[in-house]
Amino acid sequence: MQYQVNDPSLESQWRSLILFGKNSATYKFAFAKTLLELAERETSAVTLSDLAQPFARHLIEHLQQHDKQGSAATSKFLTACRQHIAGEVSQEQLLQQTEQLGFVNVLDAFQVVNGGIIPHPFYEQHRVHGKLQLTLTDHFLRLKESFHFQILPQEAEARWRLVETAWNLKINPNLLEVQYDEAASMFFIERDLMRRVDITSVRDALNGYQKGKCFYSFQDISIVAGSAQLCTVDHFLPHLNKQAHLPANINGVWNLVLADRTTNGHKSARVPALKYLQRLYQRNEFFIESKHPLAETIINQTGATREKRRHFLQRHYQLALDYSIHQWQPIVELPGSF
Numbered sequence: 001m002q003y004q005v006n007d008p009s010l011e012s013q014w015r016s017l018i019l020f021g022k023n024s025a026t027y028k029f030a031f032a033k034t035l036l037e038l039a040e041r042e043t044s045a046v047t048l049s050d051l052a053q054p055f056a057r058h059l060i061e062h063l064q065q066h067d068k069q070g071s072a073a074t075s076k077f078l079t080a081c082r083q084h085i086a087g088e089v090s091q092e093q094l095l096q097q098t099e100q101l102g103f104v105n106v107l108d109a110f111q112v113v114n115g116g117i118i119p120h121p122f123y124e125q126h127r128v129h130g131k132l133q134l135t136l137t138d139h140f141l142r143l144k145e146s147f148h149f150q151i152l153p154q155e156a157e158a159r160w161r162l163v164e165t166a167w168n169l170k171i172n173p174n175l176l177e178v179q180y181d182e183a184a185s186m187f188f189i190e191r192d193l194m195r196r197v198d199i200t201s202v203r204d205a206l207n208g209y210q211k212g213k214c215f216y217s218f219q220d221i222s223i224v225a226g227s228a229q230l231c232t233v234d235h236f237l238p239h240l241n242k243q244a245h246l247p248a249n250i251n252g253v254w255n256l257v258l259a260d261r262t263t264n265g266h267k268s269a270r271v272p273a274l275k276y277l278q279r280l281y282q283r284n285e286f287f288i289e290s291k292h293p294l295a296e297t298i299i300n301q302t303g304a305t306r307e308k309r310r311h312f313l314q315r316h317y318q319l320a321l322d323y324s325i326h327q328w329q330p331i332v333e334l335p336g337s338f
Contacts, residue, residue, distance in 0.1 A: 010120060010139055010142060010143045010146065011146055011148050011211060011212065012211060013120055014122070014143060014152060015208045015211065016113045017110060017111065017113060018032060018208060019290045025070030025071065026059070026062065026069045026070065026160055026164055027059070027070075027102070028106055028109070028110050029058075029156050029157070029159065029163075030055050030058040030059045030062075031106045031107075032152075032156045033058050033153050033156050034051055034054040034055045034058060035122065035123070035140070036152055036156070037054050037153075038050060038136075039136075039144045039149075044135055044136040044140075045134075045135055045136075046123070046133065046134040046136060047131065047134075048099045048103060048131070048132055048133075049099060051098075051103065052095045053098075055102055055103075056094055056095065056102065059078070059081055059102075060084065063078070063081055066164040066165070066168040067082075067168065068164065068167045068168045069167075071167070076097075076101050077098065077101035080093075080094060080097040080101070081094065103132075107125060111123075121137060121139065122136065122137055122140035123136050123137060124137060147212070147220055148211075148212040148220075150224060151207060151212065151222065151224060154204045154207075155204060155207055157200070157204065158200040158205040159208070161199050162187075162199060162200060162205065162294060165197065169197065177189070177297055178199065178297040180202060180251045180252070180253065181198075182233075184198075186198050186200070186202060187205055187253075187294075201223070202233050202256065203223040203258060205294065206233075206256065206257070207221075207231075207258060209286055209287060209290075210283070214259050214263055215257035215259050215279070215283070216260075216263050216329070216333065217330045217334060218334040218335065218336035219260045219263070219332065221258055221259070221260055229260075230261070231258045231260060232258070232259055232260075232261050232264045233258060234256070234257050234258065234264050234267070235250055235251075236257050236272065236276070237255055237271065237316060237320040238250075238268075238269040238270065238271065238320065238324070239251075239269075240269040247319075248301065248302075248312070248316055249301065252298075252301045253294055253298055254280075254284055254298045254301050254302050254313075255280075257280070257283070263330045263331075266328075266331060267328055268328075269324070270324055270328035271317070271321050271327055272329065273327045273328065273329045274317075274327070275329075276329070277314070277317050280313065281313055284298050284302065284309065285306065285309075
């Protein structure tokens with residue numbers, strides 16, 4: 001038998017840039033949102049002047065909430081953004097600084113994951129009359145037509161908020177505990193007894209890791225409010241088990257997945273079949289490999305090593321099954337993987 005693999009989808013390649021690209025600064029998130037914003041243009045040619053205004057705007061919006069947007073001690077470009085916020089630099093001057101300083105590293109680094117450029121780059125760089133210019137490729141134009149394109153800005157924003165929260169709160173990652181507010185469907189951090197910091201929507205944070213698919217059925221789901229396909233946040237081991245005194249926190253990130261509403265309604269308070277436990281384990285390891293605050297939270301909740309985390313899931317699965325008795329699986333399950 002000869003094994004074969006398919007190239008990752010365009011959506012998967014885009015999400016790999018957001019989830020696994022390096023985070024020495026948050027420029028890549030601003031650049032990602034800028035590219036998505038410019039997708040509505042009728043032309044594939046993009047100048048640095050086209051990029052400057054939305055790129056600077058996205059960064060300033062975040063600087064006004066969280067001042068630390070990079071791991072370096074200083075940044076001339078971020079200084080210019082801060083000066084603009086303070087009224088010391090005009091809009092015209094800011095855009096000039098953005099063109100000169102804002103894209104020095106991000107254009108080359110954005111499409112690199114694990115040391116190599118993604119198989120289907122979304123833009124190419126070249127010079128026209130001595131000025132740098134981007135050409136959006138057919139891959140990006142096809143990404144624009146995909147079902148999941150409309151939710152990609154929300155996913156980038158969620159990832160951005162997770163990264164900047166960890167930097168600005170100056171919390172040791174090993175002590176960081178992201179919590180889940182079920183009523184508000186939000187991830188948050190408690191700084192002390194009197195202060196809570198909301199980070200991002202649970203749907204926005206989890207969706208990229210599931211590639212916009214239901215955890216159980218692989219049907220397309222949406223995180224857009226009001227959408228007919230708006231997904232639900234599901235407890236893999238049912239929330240009812242909280243009453244059965246399971247040792248672990250049922251509301252922990254490790255136990256939360258996104259599901260199609262109809263599929264989740266059918267699941268109800270039943271425990272998924274064993275094969276989905278392996279899928280949950282793989283999903284959690286996927287979080288951990290992405291190295292952001294949710295990863296540290298899952299490690300804190302389930303164990304410091306792969307073996308400990310596997311044992312943790314097996315133990316709690318068995319305890320939940322002892323109460324639930326019957327295993328469940330969806331009526332419809334499309335082929336797919338995470």
